[in-house]
Amino acid sequence: MTTTVPYTEVPSLVGRDLGWSDWLEVTQDRVNVFADAVDDHQWIHVDAERARAESPFGGPIAHGFLSLSLTTKFWTELLEVDGVTTKVNYGLDKVRFISPVQVGARVRMNAVIAEVAEIRGGYQLTVDQTIEIEGGTKPAVAARGLYRFYA
Template identity: 45%
Template structure:
């Protein structure tokens, strides 16, 4: 866990990997809850029997947006911002899903500080480059540049 005591400390980490998160398992219950929350009930996500028969992956796969929704968790898992008043999601600059997340896969996030821009007073718009890795996979599940507005 990297600890940053203010905007200057976080800016000093630009271009550096600040951590690799712990593995989490994406199970069918998680996929089903995400489908319920978003209304995306496509069979490749929620019908294990059909997916076993018809999917090129031989099983259900997580929604890409489910994988993307884990990005803030991966960021929070590798760094602590001491004295922080609040953080707001600002957006995403780039997102790609190079490999599917087959049910039962384990994921973790590799996080770097890609950029940081001062936002007065005592704010910092920070871009985190996140690579979501699949345990044993050749390609990442997701590459995302997540932009977060931090206020100290």
């Protein structure tokens, strides 16, 4: 469910748990397209037969950076700020790839606003993001993202 706030209320978001995004299945096609985009065709990601036979994960897994890149999609499902002219993914302070995401698994993200700082022309949000794997015991990714909103 999307939290929608006007730009003027962004500072009040500190500590707000935005809840969970929708589930997304990580398909082999998505993994292959990502591999093409970043030129990383390691067999553990793109060779399903070999990954089933030789990998410790029992099949192909998504690239860690593919799992991380999904934060952009999930983030837009969780927060909408009305009255902004520009939204910027400013970067990351910390990232950990905790558990591999097997092809065919479903993932979703939780986001908690840790900090809001006023910057020239806008606000910077520091967001604790956790991507979980359906049925998993540990998260796939834990990341602290930085996002900027300009009015």
